[in-house]
Amino acid sequence: MSSQITAYVALVCTSGVLNLYLCLYAFVKRYYYTNISNLFIFYTVSITIYCFGSAFGLMATTLEQIKFWTIIEYIGMPFAPPLGLLFVMRYVGMKIKKKWCIALLVLPFVTFVMVATNDFHHLFYRKLEVDPILGVPYIHQEIGIWYMIHGVFIFSCMFVAFLLVLSNWKETAKVYRPQLISLMCGQLVPMLTAFLYLIGMTPPGIDPVPMVLWLSSLLYLWSIRSSRMFTIMPIAKDAIFNSINDGVIVLDESYRVIEYNHSCKKMFPQLTKSMFGMDFDDVWCVLSGDSFPFELDTTEFSREIELTANQSTFIRFVLQYCSMLITVKVY
Structure with a gap:
């Protein structure tokens, strides 16, 4: 085995080991987390199978062995993007219906069957052979119609997942943003690498995606450790935040609005995410039609004012950490 192939195998195995660790960690801690950990377990299992299948494929010495380990890879690879999408959907608070799960996982199953039976129909690979110049384990392939369908599907899953995370960036408090960074990279890194592979900008004859998955795995691990991913999630925070009967507006240290809850929206219909x-x-000028009656500062624990409208509104200012919570009570 050449030193170059050895380096490739080492990178792929690193990705596989890290994903296996994440899978086992989430499995052991699953009773302490929300149901989202189950989706993460399946997601990392699929990536682990993909990585180790790719590693053994790189150590193959015959075309038959390459085909066998390609089939093993596809036990996991086509399922990883839709499982990642389902994980992100659950993470951002979307309710996942069973029919959505079935719809997203049917096509990956068909892809696996297509790869396993490719020698009979050649719909996935029109040609799969050892590269005549580089030799084993480098391969030369010509893609078929189902490969293109499969490619569009997995790119769509990763891109939609990336957009879902990105769309929640502005509304998410800074303390939770490390989680969003790891989720975005978890979708963006393999997507960009696969794109570079398809346009021929990576080493020929080798799938580079498993070699870079260690980066997203490390980011997941960092997020779990640093911001307690799964145990404290924006969706859990939102459920508590929006269940408060009092209206709450959250300001940052520069007194800019960064969030408000549902109760506050009911009290002030003019409030918008813009x-x-x-x-x-x-x-405040938009909400009340007048300038704010006093300066915001951190020297006093609470202040009170009263609005004269259809009903009186008692507003108390409470400082917590580096943000200001404005609590609104209607009498």
Whole structure:
């Protein structure tokens, strides 16, 4: 085995080991987490199978062995993107219906069957052979119609998952953003690598995607350790935050609006998400039609004012950490 192949195998095995560790970690801690950990377990299992199948394929010495380990790879690889999408959907608070799961997992199953039976129909690979110049384990392949269908599907899954995470960035407090970074990279890294592979900008005859998955795995591990991913999630925080009967507006250290709950929206229908990032003075002017009656500062624990409208509104300002929570009570 050449030193170059040895390096490839080492990178792929690193990705496989890290994903196996993440899988076992989530499995052991599953009773302490929410149901989202189950999706993460299946997601990392599929990536682990993909990585180790690829590693053994790189150590193959015949075309038959390469085909066998390619089939093993596809036990996991086509399922990873849709499972990743389901994981992200659950993470951002979307309710996942069974028919969605079935719809997303049917095509990967068909892909696996197509790869396993490719010698009979050649719909996935029109040609799969040892590269005549580089030799084993490098392969020369010509893709078939189902390979293109499969490619569009997995790219769509990863891209939609990336967009779902990105769309929640502005509304997510800074303490939770490391989780979003890891989730975005978990989708973006393999997507970009696969794209570079398809346009011929990676080493020929070798699938480079498993070689870079260790990066997203490390980011997942960092997020779990640093921001307690799964145990404290934005969706769990949102459920508590929006269940508060009192209206709450959250300001950052510069007194810009970064969040409000459902109760506050009911009290002030003018509030919109487009106001995120605006100075509270400007937002208050929109809400009340007047400038704010006093300066916001951190020297006092609470302040009170009263609005004269259809009903009186008692507003108390409470400082917590580096953010300001504005609690609104209607009497």
